[in-house]
Every structure is written in C-alpha cells, then in structure tokens.
Amino acid sequence: MAIRLVVCKDYDEMSRRGADEIAKIVQSKPECVLGLATGSTPCRLYEYLAEDYKAGKLDFSKARSVNLDEYKGLGPDDDQSYRFFMNRELFSKININIENTFVVNGLEPDEKIACGELEAQLDEYGPADIQILGIGENGHIGFNEPAEQFTLRAHEVALTESTIAANARFFEDESKVPTKAYSMGIGNIMSAGKIVLLASGEKKAEAIEKTMNGIVDPKVPSSILQLHPDVVIIVDLAAASKISTLK
Numbered sequence: 001m002a003i004r005l006v007v008c009k010d011y012d013e014m015s016r017r018g019a020d021e022i023a024k025i026v027q028s029k030p031e032c033v034l035g036l037a038t039g040s041t042p043c044r045l046y047e048y049l050a051e052d053y054k055a056g057k058l059d060f061s062k063a064r065s066v067n068l069d070e071y072k073g074l075g076p077d078d079d080q081s082y083r084f085f086m087n088r089e090l091f092s093k094i095n096i097n098i099e100n101t102f103v104v105n106g107l108e109p110d111e112k113i114a115c116g117e118l119e120a121q122l123d124e125y126g127p128a129d130i131q132i133l134g135i136g137e138n139g140h141i142g143f144n145e146p147a148e149q150f151t152l153r154a155h156e157v158a159l160t161e162s163t164i165a166a167n168a169r170f171f172e173d174e175s176k177v178p179t180k181a182y183s184m185g186i187g188n189i190m191s192a193g194k195i196v197l198l199a200s201g202e203k204k205a206e207a208i209e210k211t212m213n214g215i216v217d218p219k220v221p222s223s224i225l226q227l228h229p230d231v232v233i234i235v236d237l238a239a240a241s242k243i244s245t246l247k
C-alpha cells in the first residue's frame with residue numbers, strides 16, 4: 001500500500017516524527033523544495049525544525065518553499081494571514097532566504113493573476129520534494145473542500161461553513177474569518193515527491209479513517225492520497241482511534 005501509517009502517542013511525538021521527515025530531505029538535498037502548510041497542526045513541527053537549526057543540525061540556506069494556500073483578502077502584515085504565520089512560526093527562526101519562500105498573494109483580487117503566480121512559482125521550482133499537509137474535519141487538504149470533482153490546479157475556493165467555523169478560533173469572531181482562499185489544487189499537491197499528512201485529536205479521526213480506507217472520492221478530498229506512491233500519515237492516538245484496519 002502506498003500509504004504508510006505512523007501512530008504516535010501524542011501531538012509532540014507526531015510533530016517530532018514529521019520534523020524528522022523534513023530533516024531527512026533537507027540533509028540529503030540542501031536545495032530541496034518544501035511544500036508547507038499552516039494551521040495549528042504543524043506548529044510544533046516548525047518549532048522542532050527551528051530547534052534543529054539552532055542546534056546546527058539543519059541548514060536551510062539553499063532550501064526553497066511554497067505554501068499550500070492563503071486567505072483571499074489578507075496581506076502579509078495581517079497577523080491572520082498565512083504569510084504572517086509562516087514568517088512568525090518558521091522563516092524568522094531558521095536561515096531560509098525569505099526570497100526563496102512563496103506564499104500566494106492574498107491581496108491580489110484577481111483569481112487568474114494570483115493562481116497564475118502560484119502555478120508559475122511551482123513550475124519554476126519544480127515539484128516539491130516533500131509536501132506537509134494538515135487535514136480538515138471534512139477531509140480537505142490545502143483548501144480543496146469536498147466537491148463533485150477534484151480541482152487539479154491552483155484556484156480560488158469558497159470556504160465551507162464547517163471550515164469557517166473551525167478556523168474561527170483564530171479570529172475575534174466568526175464574521176472576521178475570510179470566506180475565500182487561494183489554494184493549490186489536488187494535482188499540484190499530488191505532484192510532490194513525498195507527502196506527509198499530520199493529524200492530531202479525535203476531531204480528525206473520521207477524516208483519517210476515510211483517507212486511508214474509504215473510496216477515493218472528491219467528497220473526501222484527502223482520499224486521493226491513496227493514489228500517491230509515497231505518503232506517510234503521522235497521527236496521534238486520538239486521530240488514529242477510528243482506523244478500521246488497526247482494530
């Protein structure tokens with residue numbers, strides 16, 4: 001099976017295992033392309049990468065990165081934007097050249113221009129050596145929400161009510177959560193050499209079961225990962241609690 005499952009005892013161990021996957025790539029290929037995610041799940045993983053850098057174990061000076069997505073309407077100075085998040089959580093703490101990091105421009109109002117820039121960046125860098133993913137409770141990856149069909153390329157997304165509600169915890173109130181985002185498409189994500197999906201907590205358990213053992217269905221976007229040749233799903237015990245093949 002293409003998906004390898006790693007069950008960890010808790011969030012911290014999940015984060016360390018995820019950081020190890022990135023560390024291996026950075027050490028073996030200094031000029032690697034890292035596909036990065038935001039959200040609460042990878043925060044501790046980024047802390048581990050920063051600690052490894054500080055300890056002299058990792059050198060990001062030649063690495064390049066592209067992020068999965070960005071809220072439409074939020075700029076780099078907005079503390080809720082994903083560009084701000086990446087600078088705060090990771091880029092300011094390691095020696096990556098900020099010019100070699102790409103987050104799609106949330107302030108660009110024109111979908112064609114914004115998504116064209118993301119596609120052009122992906123073309124220039126080439127496929128990510130490793131793509132980090134979190135997962136929505138509804139199985140979204142990046143901001144590819146459940147749909148009638150998979151959208152392959154970068155696109156503008158209308159966030160679902162459940163995603164807006166889930167992300168409201170980062171904002172003053174739900175009305176402040178942007179309703180649209182720009183996201184890599186499923187084809188962009190699937191072109192990465194290796195995919196590492198992280199999930200922590202009971203709320204993600206059903207999505208993880210469907211990702212691993214459900215039918216491949218655009219209504220559960222993460223289920224497409226079953227078709228990728230090199231996927232590692234790293235979960236804590238709570239997120240693993242509904243995996244039928246573990247029982």
Ligand code: F6R
Binds near residue numbers: 037142
């Ligand atoms: C973030 C992203 C999203 C999140 C997902 C889970 O760049 O693409 O798919 O990974 O919404 O978010 P958290 O980790 O906050 O539960």
